[in-house]
Amino acid sequence: MPPGDASESAHIGQDTQVRGNQARGSAELTFDAPRIDDGPRLWELAANAGALDVNSRYAYLLWCRDFAGTSVVARDADRLAGFITGYRRPQAPDTYFVWQVAVGQDHRRRGLARRMLDHVVERLRPQGVRFVEATVTPDNKASIRLFESFAEANGATMGVDVLFSERELGSGHEPELLHRIGPLD
Numbered sequence: 001m002p003p004g005d006a007s008e009s010a011h012i013g014q015d016t017q018v019r020g021n022q023a024r025g026s027a028e029l030t031f032d033a034p035r036i037d038d039g040p041r042l043w044e045l046a047a048n049a050g051a052l053d054v055n056s057r058y059a060y061l062l063w064c065r066d067f068a069g070t071s072v073v074a075r076d077a078d079r080l081a082g083f084i085t086g087y088r089r090p091q092a093p094d095t096y097f098v099w100q101v102a103v104g105q106d107h108r109r110r111g112l113a114r115r116m117l118d119h120v121v122e123r124l125r126p127q128g129v130r131f132v133e134a135t136v137t138p139d140n141k142a143s144i145r146l147f148e149s150f151a152e153a154n155g156a157t158m159g160v161d162v163l164f165s166e167r168e169l170g171s172g173h174e175p176e177l178l179h180r181i182g183p184l185d
Contacts, residue, residue, distance in 0.1 A: 098134035131182030
């Protein structure tokens with residue numbers, strides 16, 4: 001998504017209605033925690049995203065069971081429009097690590113990834129989350145813009161450093177650059 005494409009952040013609750021900027025003919029989007037039966041749909045969205053390392057279906061079922069409280073799905077009526085999976089780091093509980101972000105083809109370039117990120121981080125702030133981390137490969141421009149936009153909107157700095165190099169990841173895989181945003185007010 002280009003800079004400025006993300007919607008303005010708003011205080012959002014567990015089941016938030018998102019109006020505007022939707023695919024033609026779609027209902028209002030709602031944001032909530034994923035359910036176990038969303039696991040196969042998360043896997044499909046990830047597989048169709050193109051730029052993600054796709055995990056097993058089993059992994060997505062576990063995400064929906066064990067990390068539902070730190071993840072979010074966007075629903076467009078009865079189908080999934082997008083998701084973010086993430087967790088609070090055990091050794092740094094003030095840090096939320098974004099594992100994956102995926103947006104369905106019909107909902108891209110409408111600021112949905114940013115709205116989902118705003119939603120899940122706002123839900124976690126009362127639990128002490130002050131930093132957001134994610135790894136992004138250098139060629140993933142959409143994710144880089146997402147995290148830059150989030151940092152700017154929150155008046156936070158974003159540091160970038162190599163977390164895992166090509167040596168650790170194996171040949172054919174770009175380095176994973178750690179984007180660390182914070183502290184959040």
